[in-house]
Amino acid sequence: MPAASDRLEAVLERLRPIFDTVALDSYSRERDHLLLREQVTRLVDAGFASLRVPVERGGAGLSIPELARVLTELATADSNLPQIFRGHIAFVEDRLTASESPERDAWLDRFVDGEIVGNAWSEVGSATVGTSQTTVTHTDDGYIVNGSKYYTTGSIYADWTDVTATDSETGASLTALVRIDQPGVTVRDDWNGFGQQLTGTGTIIFENARVEPNEVRLFESRFRYQTALYQLVLLTVLAGVASSIEADAATQIASRKRTYSHANADLVRHDAQILGVAGEISAVAFTADATVQHVAEVVQRAFETASERDSDEDRSANVAAEIASAQGQIVLSKLVPEVATRVFDALGASGVSRDVGLDRHWRNARTVVSHNPWIYKARIVGDWSVNGTSPEYVWNIGIAKTESAAASG
Numbered sequence: 297m298p299a300a301s302d303r304l305e306a307v308l309e310r311l312r313p314i315f316d317t318v319a320l321d322s323y324s325r326e327r328d329h330l331l332l333r334e335q336v337t338r339l340v341d342a343g344f345a346s347l348r349v350p351v352e353r354g355g356a357g358l359s360i361p362e363l364a365r366v367l368t369e370l371a372t373a374d375s376n377l378p379q380i381f382r383g384h385i386a387f388v389e390d391r392l393t394a395s396e397s398p399e400r401d402a403w404l405d406r407f408v409d410g411e412i413v414g415n416a417w418s419e420v421g422s423a424t425v426g427t428s429q430t431t432v433t434h435t436d437d438g439y440i441v442n443g444s445k446y447y448t449t450g451s452i453y454a455d456w457t458d459v460t461a462t463d464s465e466t467g468a469s470l471t472a473l474v475r476i477d478q479p480g481v482t483v484r485d486d487w488n489g490f491g492q493q494l495t496g497t498g499t500i501i502f503e504n505a506r507v508e509p510n511e512v513r514l515f516e517s518r519f520r521y522q523t524a525l526y527q528l529v530l531l532t533v534l535a536g537v538a539s540s541i542e543a544d545a546a547t548q549i550a551s552r553k554r555t556y557s558h559a560n561a562d563l564v565r566h567d568a569q570i571l572g573v574a575g576e577i578s579a580v581a582f583t584a585d586a587t588v589q590h591v592a593e594v595v596q597r598a599f600e601t602a603s604e605r606d607s608d609e610d611r612s613a614n615v616a617a618e619i620a621s622a623q624g625q626i627v628l629s630k631l632v633p634e635v636a637t638r639v640f641d642a643l644g645a646s647g648v649s650r651d652v653g654l655d656r657h658w659r660n661a662r663t664v665v666s667h668n669p670w671i672y673k674a675r676i677v678g679d680w681s682v683n684g685t686s687p688e689y690v691w692n693i694g695i696a697k698t699e700s701a702a703a704s705g
Contacts, residue, residue: 301362303362304366307362308369311369311370322373326376332380332453335374336412336453341410345407348360361589364591367529368536371533371537372536373536373540375661378532379492381450381529382449388407389522389525390519391407393599412454412456414448414476415450416451419444419445424696425692427462428469429443431464432463440480441480443461444500445459448497448499451483457473459471459472471512471514472512473507480506484500489663491658492664519602520610521602521613522689523618523690523691524595524620525617530664531624531628533660535587535588535628538580538635539584541636542577542578544657552644554644564642576635576638577638583627583628588624591623594621615686622670622673622674622677629670639654640654
């Protein structure tokens with residue numbers, strides 16, 4: 297791995313004390329369902345919202361691999377936090393790759409000032425795949441948004457939310473940046489998943505929520521490698537979980553005094569079989585970290601070709617980014633949940649104590665893995681490997697068009 301840059305070291309020197317504090321109470325916050333408002337504020341105050349903004353514009357100027365390093369360390373402290381910023385990270389990237397304009401400059405300034413963006417793309421219910429029941433309508437008083445979204449990760453902590461919607465007049469697919477602190481927006485902390493419980497991945501309801509005309513854009517204009525970047529953030533979460541498992545396993549094993557009559561040593565920390573399990577866990581943590589860094593380097597190349605959109609080089613870089621992020625997802629989706637259960641093989645019954653909370657690692661990893669089913673990505677990677685078939689860049693979920701037509705008929 298290349299030596300860390302001076303700018304990365306400066307950022308980590310500023311952020312690591314926050315990470316250390318975050319790690320101290322990560323389990324008790326999850327156990328008691330205490331939202332991470334204070335922790336998000338501390339990170340934003342330390343410049344977290346502008347890590348990718350160029351230095352000349354007031355940001356930290358990190359590359360994507362450098363950002364991935366920061367996110368992995370943060371995920372080791374608390375796996376919820378990188379996912380909270382996932383929508384923000386993607387929207388920052390969208391503005392970085394956009395053509396120069398006063399609107400783009402305004403957003404870069406907002407990031408530096410600490411404004412953050414959440415996500416509001418997914419819907420539950422009867423929406424057809426590739427469509428949105430949320431609408432943007434042009435009225436005499438401006439644009440308004442109406443609808444409901446779920447899986448709105450990070451929005452409960454954010455100033456804005458990035459909404460996918462349908463133009464009520466033309467049917468075009470749009471994105472709209474909506475201020476959250478207005479009467480027409482209701483954010484609910486009703487995410488009921490068994491893991492990543494503090495990410496704010498619940499419901500947002502829009503009732504004639506106002507949006508500025510220059511914050512409504514065609515969805516197709518977004519940066520091409522967005523899915524790869526979204527997946528990269530989840531990979532950093534898995535890598536952080538693996539690192540946290542390794543640390544917790546080492547602590548628990550080293551501190552155990554009780555052993556079994558049929559064990560291999562008087563102290564658990566000297567038992568060869570237990571040390572073998574610890575070695576497996578460490579190897580997975582290493583693999584996860586190395587995978588994240590490799591994928592980040594491939595995604596960085598897609599960023600570097602974004603100004604030449606649809607050129608041969610750009611298309612090649614985007615295919616590589618999509619495939620690499622999927623390959624990483626396939627591997628870590630299996631390895632990290634596995635070692636999250638493997639840790640219990642190295643401990644006695646006390647390892648399942650709720651006071652220790654080691655089960656959270658499996659719950660959090662399994663929840664992250666479930667966001668984008670890896671089994672479909674495996675088929676797509678296989679089709680690319682065998683047949684050279686290029687992957688799609690955007691994925692959707694909803695009712696199949698044939699089922700929707702049958703129901704309406």
